[in-house]
Amino acid sequence: MSPGAGRALGPLLLLLVLLQCAARRRVVKRSVPDVCATCHVHATCHQIEGKSVCICNYGFVGNGRTHCQDKDECQIGANKICGNHTLCHNTHGSFYCVCLDGFRASNNNKTFIPNDGTNCTDIDECEESGLCGHNAKCVNTEGSYKCYCNDGYKLENGERSFHPDGNTVSCRGVDCGVPPSVLNAHPASVSGTTYGSEVTYNCVHGYFMASGTQTAVCNAEGQWDGTDLVCKEIDCGKPLLIPRTEMTWDNSTTLRSRVYYQCKEGYYFNGGKNFSECTIDQSWENITFVCKGEELFSNLSIFNETCVKWERKTGRLGVQKTYTFHILGQRWDEKTFSEDVIFNITTNEDNPKVCLDLDSGSNYVVNITTISSANIPVSVAVAIQTKVKEPFNNVLIFNDTCLKWKRNVRGTDVGDRYSFHVQGQRWYQKEFFHEMIFDITTHKQAPEVCFDLQPGTNYSVNISMAALNFSLLVSMTTQITDPPFPDVEFVAVTGSAPLLRLRKAEDQNGPISFYQVIVLPLDLQSTFICDSFAAATFFSNATDVKGYVAAEFQAKDVADNMPISLGDRHYYGKFYNAPLKLGEEYCVFLRVISEWNKVRTQSCAIWAQIKNLAPTPQYMSAVGLGSVAAVCLILFLTFSAARSYLHNTVSSPPAALACEAVYLSATMDTAQLGITSSFLETENVSLL
Ligand SMILES: *[C@@H]1O[C@H](CO)[C@@H](O)[C@H](O)[C@H]1NC(C)=O
Ligand SMILES: *[C@@H]1O[C@H](CO)[C@@H](O)[C@H](O)[C@H]1NC(C)=O
Ligand SMILES: *[C@@H]1O[C@H](CO)[C@@H](O)[C@H](O)[C@H]1NC(C)=O
Ligand SMILES: *[C@@H]1O[C@H](CO)[C@@H](O)[C@H](O)[C@H]1NC(C)=O
Ligand SMILES: *[C@@H]1O[C@H](CO)[C@@H](O)[C@H](O)[C@H]1NC(C)=O
Ligand SMILES: *[C@@H]1O[C@H](CO)[C@@H](O)[C@H](O)[C@H]1NC(C)=O
Ligand SMILES: *[C@@H]1O[C@H](CO)[C@@H](O)[C@H](O)[C@H]1NC(C)=O
Ligand SMILES: *[C@@H]1O[C@H](CO)[C@@H](O)[C@H](O)[C@H]1NC(C)=O
Ligand SMILES: *[C@@H]1O[C@H](CO)[C@@H](O)[C@H](O)[C@H]1NC(C)=O
Ligand SMILES: *[C@@H]1O[C@H](CO)[C@@H](O)[C@H](O)[C@H]1NC(C)=O
Ligand SMILES: *[C@@H]1O[C@H](CO)[C@@H](O)[C@H](O)[C@H]1NC(C)=O
Ligand SMILES: *[C@@H]1O[C@H](CO)[C@@H](O)[C@H](O)[C@H]1NC(C)=O
Numbered sequence: 001m002s003p004g005a006g007r008a009l010g011p012l013l014l015l016l017v018l019l020q021c022a023a024r025r026r027v028v029k030r031s032v033p034d035v036c037a038t039c040h041v042h043a044t045c046h047q048i049e050g051k052s053v054c055i056c057n058y059g060f061v062g063n064g065r066t067h068c069q070d071k072d073e074c075q076i077g078a079n080k081i082c083g084n085h086t087l088c089h090n091t092h093g094s095f096y097c098v099c100l101d102g103f104r105a106s107n108n109n110k111t112f113i114p115n116d117g118t119n120c121t122d123i124d125e126c127e128e129s130g131l132c133g134h135n136a137k138c139v140n141t142e143g144s145y146k147c148y149c150n151d152g153y154k155l156e157n158g159e160r161s162f163h164p165d166g167n168t169v170s171c172r173g174v175d176c177g178v179p180p181s182v183l184n185a186h187p188a189s190v191s192g193t194t195y196g197s198e199v200t201y202n203c204v205h206g207y208f209m210a211s212g213t214q215t216a217v218c219n220a221e222g223q224w225d226g227t228d229l230v231c232k233e234i235d236c237g238k239p240l241l242i243p244r245t246e247m248t249w250d251n252s253t254t255l256r257s258r259v260y261y262q263c264k265e266g267y268y269f270n271g272g273k274n275f276s277e278c279t280i281d282q283s284w285e286n287i288t289f290v291c292k293g294e295e296l297f298s299n300l301s302i303f304n305e306t307c308v309k310w311e312r313k314t315g316r317l318g319v320q321k322t323y324t325f326h327i328l329g330q331r332w333d334e335k336t337f338s339e340d341v342i343f344n345i346t347t348n349e350d351n352p353k354v355c356l357d358l359d360s361g362s363n364y365v366v367n368i369t370t371i372s373s374a375n376i377p378v379s380v381a382v383a384i385q386t387k388v389k390e391p392f393n394n395v396l397i398f399n400d401t402c403l404k405w406k407r408n409v410r411g412t413d414v415g416d417r418y419s420f421h422v423q424g425q426r427w428y429q430k431e432f433f434h435e436m437i438f439d440i441t442t443h444k445q446a447p448e449v450c451f452d453l454q455p456g457t458n459y460s461v462n463i464s465m466a467a468l469n470f471s472l473l474v475s476m477t478t479q480i481t482d483p484p485f486p487d488v489e490f491v492a493v494t495g496s497a498p499l500l501r502l503r504k505a506e507d508q509n510g511p512i513s514f515y516q517v518i519v520l521p522l523d524l525q526s527t528f529i530c531d532s533f534a535a536a537t538f539f540s541n542a543t544d545v546k547g548y549v550a551a552e553f554q555a556k557d558v559a560d561n562m563p564i565s566l567g568d569r570h571y572y573g574k575f576y577n578a579p580l581k582l583g584e585e586y587c588v589f590l591r592v593i594s595e596w597n598k599v600r601t602q603s604c605a606i607w608a609q610i611k612n613l614a615p616t617p618q619y620m621s622a623v624g625l626g627s628v629a630a631v632c633l634i635l636f637l638t639f640s641a642a643r644s645y646l647h648n649t650v651s652s653p654p655a656a657l658a659c660e661a662v663y664l665s666a667t668m669d670t671a672q673l674g675i676t677s678s679f680l681e682t683e684n685v686s687l688l
Contacts, residue, residue, distance in 0.1 A: 042068035042093065059093030085120040085143060102143030132164060135171040151220045152195025174222035184231035195220055203231035206255040208282060236278035244291035253278060263291035270313065294372055296321075297380040305386055307355035308366065322346045326367040327356065333467040339364075360386045360408050361468050391416070391468050397476055402450040403461065417441045419464045420449070424457040424478075428511035428596065432457070456480030456510030456596055479599055480510025486590040486605040495614035497566040497580050500588070500607060502553070504560040510594040510601065512555040517564060517572075520547030522585035522609060530591060530604035538578040550577045550588075566608075586610040 036045035039054030043064035046053045054064030062068035073081050073095040074088035082088045082097030089096050089111075096111040099120035105112045112118040125131060125145040126138035132147030139146045149160045149171035162169050179187050179199040188202040197218040203209055212228035219225045239249055239259040244267045248260040257278040263269045271288040279285050295313040302308055312321070322344050329339030339362075345354055358364055364386070369379040394406040407416060417439060424434035434454050440447070453459055455478045464471035484505055491498045505512050516535065520528055524547060538548045551564065551572030566588065567579040580586060588608040594601045 038065045040065050040068040082114050083119045100143060133170050176218035176222050176224050179224055180227050182227055182229050185229055193218060201229045206234055207231040208234050234282055236282055236284050239284045242289050261289050267291035267293055296370055296372060296378045300380055302384055306358040307353060308382060309353040312350050320346055320348045321370055324369045328365045329362050331362045358386050361391050362386050391465055391470050395474055400478055401453040402448060404446060404448040406446050415441045415443045416465060421462040422451055422459055424454055424459040426457050429507045453478045480594050480596045480601055482601045482603045483512055483592045483594045484508050485603050486592045488590050488605045488607045491608040494611045498608050500564040502558060502562040502564055504558050505592045510596050512592055513595040514593040515553045515558055516549050516591040517551040518547060518589040518591055519550045520587050522587045525587040530602055538576045549575045551575055580613050582613050584613060
């Protein structure tokens, strides 16, 4: 019995006790028989406060003596006495409880008396596996259970929940069947027809998805969910308007409809496609279709000073076009146009470039005219100013003293006036200064001018054109020519070495660098060539035959009228002034050498003749006069030649000597190449 049931019995027991007390008092008052012997068969005798009392046994109700009858506990109600989910069974003097189907007694017995707290709890039938079969799940209920088909499964009758009840029922997978058709769409992909399968719809060509979902799903009920796609036909509407075009269109606005564009009269196409299509995006495709007005001279510019270029932005590219150039030209120093040229140029280039043959230092107006497609002449004028950078160029020096150049300035009809300022200087002759200033005017395209320049001089020639404010500096260097003939006092001696006097030469044609005293056997005098005579020393192998340089003086070391003693056995420069041999006949030359700019020129003069060298000197002298070749034929004393001692005492017997005094000149001039035949052009002069 449950505690609740116990509490319900409390008042009942109290009632029984009170009834028994009342009965006993009545018995006591009447007689005093053995009470206990009178107890009912279903009663028990109890001693209470010293008195015997008969009390009906448990499960019986009555007075304990005459009356103890079975109490039907179950009458109270099974739920009340046995607890929930029970059946109550009354027995003679007692009762027991049984759990309803689907419940189990908590003491695991079939029957129970609720007084020990036993109750009936629900049995979880689902703990037993396989109760519902495949593809279904078991759900416990109070006192029972239910089976439910899994999602996507159903019974044959379409229900999902069932109780097996021993019948063989099974859950089968649902099948949504063929996907439903959607208007203007087609199933693009179907993953199946069972639960969870998907079908994707695409709009048919030319249609677009206006609303709804693209994918339908097979649901657990076996129906396709989401077949609400709405496909509508593509409509691009009105085509785009492109300025300056005319459309060719069939009014169709559906997919791939085309509209063609064409430039209006007077405009030229410039761009890509000439049509636009209605696209899947429900819009006409964007095209770069540009119609431009005729631009015959777009972006005209001057480059490289005399060239013009422009762009021809017309629809008819590649078509030949003729441009008429009208060029008016005017030199800077002119007031009016002096040049007027018209010519045509025909080209099919889109970016023509024309380089004009323009002179420098001029202003031009170039008017370019062409005929438009509308047969209207279109002109553009551009001013071109050429710089005076070079009114002339290609300046050339020729023949040492001449200049020629090329005029760049336009027009042979206009003469150009050039001013010359020529200044010459010599490094070796500080006081030297040569200046010339003059103007020339010429019409020639390639003028030439020769200057009267001094030799051995650095000249700067400033050529200027006052009209064009232009000047040019040219440097010219003239070669040195041969130095002047040495000014010598000719000496003819017999018997002794002469005392010679060296006169300083002027730096007239160039710097004088050296003076050389050359000693030569007299018989070689006629073969002496000033230029080719090597500067041999006395000790050179060939001395005996060809002569030698006896002394060399740097020009700066030479004092005027410097005495020179032939044969004094000193060294002058690297040359040895060897003593003359007795009895020999010599002739002596003075050579003046100019060395400048790596060019060496020289002049020679015969200075002395020595015959029959003897210890006692006797000489006659003659003075050379300028460039006049003087020849002397002098008879001297004859002397007997004694044996000579080498390099030593010279015995010079007196002798008669025929002397020829000759001024020799040797230069580079071609005219002088015939020197061997001409230099002894002699004149017999009687000296003294
Ligand atoms: C029996 O069930 C009722 C309602 O279902 C509940 O109120 C009562 O407490 C239960 N009694 C016992 C003893 O469990
Ligand atoms: C009921 O269960 C108890 C233990 O809970 C056991 O002692 C008793 O014998 C059982 N009664 C019957 C009738 O099986
Ligand atoms: C039923 O009995 C069990 C075991 O004695 C106990 O745990 C449970 O609480 C009882 N249930 C009720 C409703 O009294
Ligand atoms: C397009 O429509 C316009 C009026 O809507 C009509 O005048 C024209 O003839 C149509 N063009 C074609 C090619 O059908
Ligand atoms: C479009 O251009 C093509 C060639 O690019 C040409 O053949 C056709 O005639 C053009 N159509 C129109 C309408 O101008
Ligand atoms: C066409 O051009 C318009 C305006 O520039 C732009 O808004 C649109 O997105 C373009 N359409 C396409 C398909 O490129
Ligand atoms: C004009 O010419 C210049 C130089 O050639 C170029 O850089 C420029 O882009 C051109 N302008 C136009 C509008 O074509
Ligand atoms: C300008 O002239 C120079 C030399 O004649 C040439 O090399 C160069 O290419 C020219 N420039 C142009 C833009 O034609
Ligand atoms: C240049 O061409 C035009 C026609 O394009 C012609 O009339 C004119 O005589 C031509 N001029 C010269 C100088 O050739
Ligand atoms: C260019 O020449 C044309 C024809 O000779 C003439 O009509 C036009 O006025 C000239 N333009 C200029 C700017 O000189
Ligand atoms: C320059 O020299 C050459 C020969 O060397 C000669 O023919 C020509 O006339 C000379 N020119 C002048 C301008 O002296
Ligand atoms: C001079 O001559 C000798 C023999 O004749 C020779 O050996 C020597 O090299 C020559 N010396 C010079 C500088 O020519």
